[in-house]
Amino acid sequence: MQDNSDGRYRWLSLIVDPRWVEIVAQAWKLGRKIFRGFTNEGVYEVLDYECRLELKDKSGHKATVHKREKIRYLQDYITSYQDQAWGDGEIFLNYRCSPGIPVDEFRLGHKTCKLISLREFRKKGDTDEFHIEWNMRRAFLKTTGFWGTGIRYRTKKVTVKIVFPKDRPPLSASITESNLQKTRILGKDVYKLLSNGRTMIIWENLNPRLYENYVLRWEW
Helix, strand or coil: CCCCHHHHHHHHHHHCCHHHHHHHHHHHHHHHHHHHHHHCCCCEEEEEEEEEEEECCCCCCEEEEEEEEEEEECCCCEEEEEEEECCCCEEEEEEEEECCEEEEEEEECCEEEEEEEEEEEECCCCEEEEEEEEEEECCCCCCEEEEEEECCCCECEEEEEEECCCCCCCCEEEEEECCCCEEEECCHHHEEECCCCCEEEEEEEECCCCCCEEEEEEEC
16 A cells, blocks of 8 residues: 655645745735725725705705715825716706815716815825705606615715605605615605605615615605
């Protein structure tokens, strides 16, 4: 019978060779870095995001959007922030933001993008809280409406509020996760009657899924 002890010894010596251990360790570190780059890294992360859409009249001709977004930068030398929206009618009318100054607007597929100049460098670890407002016209003329929220960066919390006219409250509402093609009917707990007699729908999500598009739909 052949003795394989010498062969096993050579394989064991090769495995524990410090040079191979170092190569494997470096490959592991590189793999983890690449994986993090694909899944976690970005220009910034969103600490808290809130959007409120106010439908001003029962015909759906006029609406105002209020956004508040607190972010933490993950890279150095950031000088701009990009906002975007899509939908029917005219959007980004009378656009206002703080901090920063809107300097450009362009189409990207079905979306309209707004480029905001920060007017100075932001470095890794800095935070900003953006307050943004704009008007929309002839955007909600149908008996069904929707508002989409795309998760482009790692996000801790999302809140979406839809405020309806007093004389045209919502009849029903649902939330759709587009990538999963999953829709859930929202219960009565998301409806809030305001002191002025208007109805507001409030939808929240803690740690929403990256790259998902959440669409809040309603009938009214």
